[in-house]
Amino acid sequence: MILDVDLETLPREDLEALQLRRLKALVARVYENVPFYRKSFDEKGLKPEDIQTLADVKLLPFTTKQDLRDHYPFGMFAVSRENIVRIHSSSGTTGKATVVGYTRRDIRNWGRLMGRCLAAAGLTSQDLLHNAYGYGLFTGGLGAHYGAEELGATVIPVSGGGTRRQAMLLRDFGATAICCTPSYCLHLAEVAQEMGIDFKSLPLRVGVFGAEPWSDSMRKEMESKLGIMALDIYGLSEIMGPGVAIECAKAQNGLHIMEDHFLVEIIDPQTGENLPAGEIGELVITTLTKEAIPLLRYRTRDLTSLNPAPCRCGRTFARMKRVQGRSDDMLIIRGVNVFPQQIESIILETEGLSPHYQLIVTRENNLDNLEVQVEVDESLFSDAIKNLQRLESKVQKNIKEFLGVTARVKLVEPRSIQRSEGKAKRIVDMRNQQA
Amino acid sequence: MKVDQLSIFLENRAGRLAEVTRLLSEAKVNIRALSLADTSDFGILRLIVSDFDKAREVLKQNGFTVGRTSVVAVEVDDTPGGLHRILEMLRDSKVNVEYMYAFVQQSGSNAIIIFRFDRTDQAIEILHQNKIPIVPGEKLYNL
Numbered sequence: 001m002i003l004d005v006d007l008e009t010l011p012r013e014d015l016e017a018l019q020l021r022r023l024k025a026l027v028a029r030v031y032e033n034v035p036f037y038r039k040s041f042d043e044k045g046l047k048p049e050d051i052q053t054l055a056d057v058k059l060l061p062f063t064t065k066q067d068l069r070d071h072y073p074f075g076m077f078a079v080s081r082e083n084i085v086r087i088h089s090s091s092g093t094t095g096k097a098t099v100v101g102y103t104r105r106d107i108r109n110w111g112r113l114m115g116r117c118l119a120a121a122g123l124t125s126q127d128l129l130h131n132a133y134g135y136g137l138f139t140g141g142l143g144a145h146y147g148a149e150e151l152g153a154t155v156i157p158v159s160g161g162g163t164r165r166q167a168m169l170l171r172d173f174g175a176t177a178i179c180c181t182p183s184y185c186l187h188l189a190e191v192a193q194e195m196g197i198d199f200k201s202l203p204l205r206v207g208v209f210g211a212e213p214w215s216d217s218m219r220k221e222m223e224s225k226l227g228i229m230a231l232d233i234y235g236l237s238e239i240m241g242p243g244v245a246i247e248c249a250k251a252q253n254g255l256h257i258m259e260d261h262f263l264v265e266i267i268d269p270q271t272g273e274n275l276p277a278g279e280i281g282e283l284v285i286t287t288l289t290k291e292a293i294p295l296l297r298y299r300t301r302d303l304t305s306l307n308p309a310p311c312r313c314g315r316t317f318a319r320m321k322r323v324q325g326r327s328d329d330m331l332i333i334r335g336v337n338v339f340p341q342q343i344e345s346i347i348l349e350t351e352g353l354s355p356h357y358q359l360i361v362t363r364e365n366n367l368d369n370l371e372v373q374v375e376v377d378e379s380l381f382s383d384a385i386k387n388l389q390r391l392e393s394k395v396q397k398n399i400k401e402f403l404g405v406t407a408r409v410k411l412v413e414p415r416s417i418q419r420s421e422g423k424a425k426r427i428v429d430m431r432n433q434q435a
Numbered sequence: 436m437k438v439d440q441l442s443i444f445l446e447n448r449a450g451r452l453a454e455v456t457r458l459l460s461e462a463k464v465n466i467r468a469l470s471l472a473d474t475s476d477f478g479i480l481r482l483i484v485s486d487f488d489k490a491r492e493v494l495k496q497n498g499f500t501v502g503r504t505s506v507v508a509v510e511v512d513d514t515p516g517g518l519h520r521i522l523e524m525l526r527d528s529k530v531n532v533e534y535m536y537a538f539v540q541q542s543g544s545n546a547i548i549i550f551r552f553d554r555t556d557q558a559i560e561i562l563h564q565n566k567i568p569i570v571p572g573e574k575l576y577n578l
Contacts, residue, residue: 376444376500383442383504383551384533385472385479392476410476413446415498 003119003151004112007260008315012308015316019263020054022288027051027060030294033078036071037061037296057263057286058274062297065098068238073099076293084292089137090237090337096345100139100237101292107146109289113258114147114243120256120313121208121231122249123177125152130170130204132180132188133211133335135159139241140211140335144179147243153177160184167192174203181335182209182218182230186366189226200227206249208233210242211335213323232322238298239285245320251311254319261289264318265297266306269327280305282327283320301328331361331427333368333405340426343407346398347374353391358417361429368431370407372399375414436559437505438549438572439487443480444500447473455480455494462493467576468549470536483538483549485576505555508538508575510545510568518548524565530558540578542570 002008010018028048030037040061041047050059068076077084084101102110123129129148135141141159148155156173158166160180166188169175178185185207189199207222210233222230234255235242244262245255257264266281267274275281283300303325308318331338340359347353354377362369372395382388392409399407418425445451452471459466465485472479481504484490494501511517525532531553538547547570552558562569570578 378500378502381442381444381500381502383440383479383481383502385474388477388479389474411444412477413444413451413498414500416446 001119001122001124002314003116008116008256008317010260010316012316015259016054018260019288022260023054023057023263023286024048024051026286026288026294027296030078030296034076034294036067036076054263057265057297060286060296062272062284062299063295064299065238065301068098069096072097074101076295077101078294079103079292086142087137088139088142088237088241096339096342098238103291106240106290106292109261110143110240110243111146111150113240113261114143115150116258117233117243117246118144118147118151118153118177118208120246120248120315121177121233122206122229123148123151123153123208127151127153127177128173128175129153129155130158130166130173130175130178131155132158132160132166132178132184133242139235139237143235143241143243144208163188163191164195167195167197170202170204171197176203176205178204178207178228180207180209181211182207182214182222183212183334183363183366183368185209185226185230186222190365199225204228206231208246210234212332213325216322234302234320234323236300236302238295239287239300240290244285248311248313248315250313254307254311254321256311256313256315256317256319259317262286263288264306264320266304267299269299269301269303277306277308277318280321280324301326301330303327329427331359331370331429333361333370336403336405338370338403338405342403343372343399344426346395346402347372350391350395350398353395354414356414356417357426359427361427361431363431370405372407372409373412373417374409375417376411377414436507436569436571437555438483438508438570438575440504440506440549440551441482441484441487441490441494442502442504443482443494445478445480447475447477452480454497455499458493458497459484459490462489464490464493467540467578468536468538470534470549472534481534481536483575487576504551507550507552507555507559507562508570508572509548509550509562510542510570511548513541513544513546517546521548521562521567524561524567525552525558528557528561530554530561538575538578542568542578547575 031048083103086102088100090098131144133140133144206229219230231247234245245257247255263286265284269282283302284297287294302323304320306318329340354375356375358373360371396409468483470481533551535550
């Protein structure tokens with residue numbers, strides 16, 4: 001089902017005309033209201049009127065996550081705070097968290113776009129949605145929630161955690177659709193199995209999975225194991241939250257980007273040059289309609305390619321491939337974004353630890369595990385085991401508190417972590433080998 | 436009065452302990468007493484050796500993290516109740532025993548127990564007051 005038929009099936013030239021109108025209005029608005037953009041325009045000698053065609057988007061400056069961090073918390077907002085009805089944030093120590101805001105209209109648009117995504121996944125007002133995305137500062141839970149309400153579906157706002165209870169609710173409430181990370185769904189299915197609940201016998205029909213990368217082979221495995229259709233959804237809080245792009249149930253071949261609200265480009269992450277359709281590069285997004293925190297050419301660091309060919313579902317929105325990887329160091333652990341630099345600052349701030357550390361990521365029983373190895377050094381070495389253990393648990397506690405992930409912290413011998421000439425190899429991600 | 440104990444950080448990996456004993460044997464250092472304390476991730480090997488400085492040097496050169504800890508070697512009557520009497524007098528003065536282990540050699544007919552106290556000087560004082568014999572380091576290393 002296509003929720004906004006007229007818009008989602010707009011002929012390309014009408015879509016592009018709409019995008020251009022919105023782009024021009026956007027550029028004028030941010031120049032007027034966002035000091036950061038005004039400054040970068042003035043530095044380049046650029047004026048809003050210079051944007052005459054869609055191709056002129058290349059003239060605009062990029063925006064990076066660092067720019068958002070530099071203006072923490074509300075420095076990138078384009079409206080005054082009374083007009084902001086919601087704040088969301090990604091994890092991070094003070095000064096490192098990314099904060100976003102929404103006006104009433106932003107929230108309405110978000111709900112509508114997420115509604116479109118769920119409709120593309122085959123949901124209707126008849127569905128009962130088990131929403132296991134985390135509610136709170138993360139955009140996942142509330143994002144999916146408002147989208148489901150837009151459709152008129154029945155939402156169960158389960159949020160994260162309490163897996164046994166979740167399995168029970170799936171059985172007792174008879175949810176027909178589920179939203180969560182793909183690895184959590186597999187974990188949930190295992191726990192349910194232990195409780196004597198067979199996923200295949202549940203009325204569960206479809207899962208809309210996101211917040212972490214997952215392969216096509218993972219999808220096939222999930223579909224056969226769980227007896228549901230498994231679809232990929234894409235989003236990021238800087239741009240809006242979930243609902244930026246969705247895999248349609250009809251074709252299951254690429255994620256349709258909500259192009260009437262987002263202007264997308266693919267660039268070479270090293271050079272910044274635009275790449276043609278079909279080539280893999282970094283996804284760059286310009287938010288055409290956001291009011292509270294509009295962004296120009298935001299570098300997502302997600303690697304993908306674009307396919308503008310028409311889809312048999314009828315939508316004319318271009319499709320992006322499943323995210324292939326990151327152009328930076330960011331890790332996703334159980335759906336939570338973690339930058340090694342964040343762990344590094346926690347380690348460095350903990351008295352007595354050496355700066356030599358490594359992150360080992362594995363997947364066991366479908367759940368991600370993060371182990372932080374830190375080298376012992378003389379000054380830190382205490383003869384009393386309890387002191388060393390205290391150090392380990394202090395780091396673990398800080399990581400949990402600031403980043404929202406549970407990491408195992410392990411002290412290792414000096415020089416056991418590989419040194420390197422240039423950039424230290426901070427991350428050993430074993431999940432790739434485990435397919 | 437105090438004894439220098441060598442503490443070594445060991446990862447729970449195969450061969451680490453053997454590496455320590457190999458290095459000490461090659462340096463001709465004799466281990467007089469030892470205790471190995473463990474957690475799931477790592478262990479701390481505590482040694483009383485015949486030549487502290489040599490042992491520390493050779494281990495450090497080979498990448499081990501080592502520390503020096505002051506412990507007390509106490510002569511304990513080698514009969515039932517011998518240890519209990521000592522612990523009682525320490526308890527009454529609120530000195531805490533962090534860990535302890537036995538020394539292989541005897542001193543005359545007494546057993547020797549190595550103690551790590553939270554307040555070493557106070558512990559030594561109390562033991563003196565109660566006329567409990569203490570074996571000083573210099574004597575212990577080559578007993």
